[in-house]
Amino acid sequence: MGALFGKSKPKEEKHQITEQDRAVLGLKQQRDKLQQYQKRIKISLEQERAFAKDLVKQKKVDKAKLLLKKKRYYESLLEKTDGQLDGLERMVNDVEFAKIQVQVVERLKQGNECLDRMHKMMSIEDVERIMDETQEAIEYQKQIDELLGNTLTDEDETAVLAELEQITQQELQNLPDVPAASLPATTTEDVELPDVPTEDPGVTKPCSIGII
Template identity: 50%
Template sequence: MGAGSSKQKITSQDKAILDLKVQRDKLKQYQKKINVVVDKELELARRALSQGDKRKALLALKKKKYQEQLLEKTEEQLMTLEGMTQSIEYALVEKQVLEGLKHGNDVLKEIHKEMSVEDVERIMDDTADAIAYQNEIDELLSDKITAEDEEEILAELETLQKEELEAELPQVPQNPVVSKPTSVSLPEVPTHVPGRVENVGI
């Protein structure tokens, strides 16, 4: 079961990227082999010249040139593979971003369905009605309340504020207990100690 679920996770895009990377690795290995052949042909050309065999040296250099041309083509193919791999990977990222945007749009549509234009207008109307009703009450009360009533109301408000402030303050004991200092009686020092002979002037 685990193997089957893991196979299902591999998409065609993942397989395409994997194939491209495998081909890239093969081309890099082929490049290394070509570089070995190029170095070998160059060494043969030098050895042939040292032996005075110009024809053999020329043939080795021609083979070297052919291998270098193969190396250039391989480099071009590598660049093509790298570009294609990056394009596919970027397209996948772009696809994920688009899917995220699509999901966001779907969520917005659901929210708009839940809160339609009619609902918004109804809420605005209810709010406007509530404000108008409050204004009517304020005007009605302002007509009925005199200046003296206004002063009494303000005084009552101030009293309520003081009571609220006192309720928040910590309670102080009404009858604090004051501790009186206790007198300490010291022992009397005797003026005459038995057995002691006082000096008597002769």
């Protein structure tokens, strides 16, 4: 190759190619070779068939038979390679899947370690102590509340009640007035109501349409 497109090889980054990558490449290379082999066999197959046809035309049936036998043999080879291809592809998938599994486990391990470290930062005793202290603090607060609550004198109580009364009064004042004018007379007497039926309606048949 000339200088123009030059073969300037970049530094090989070996570390990015793992053992698994090599294994996968090997498997895939083998697969490619098999596929090429299959192509070759398929071409031979067609040729043999064409030859056989020609031979039959020339009335050389024995030779044609021989060729067909050869063709049959090629076909069996093709079937075998199909099986091998299948095996190879499965292996590639297995390796790739295992690789992913390893990564998943790796991540889980990381997560677990992180959890562990965080757990170490807080021991059960600590938590118990903290919870106890919190409980104590709550109770302490309650006591204070009670003490404070009880310190309200009767005077305060009346003041509270008075304020409450005041607020309710205000609320009442804000209510709309009762309308002063009387409502226009209604004409209830004129409305004619249907009479109550005197006969028994008997058995009703609800929606019997469509049901036999």
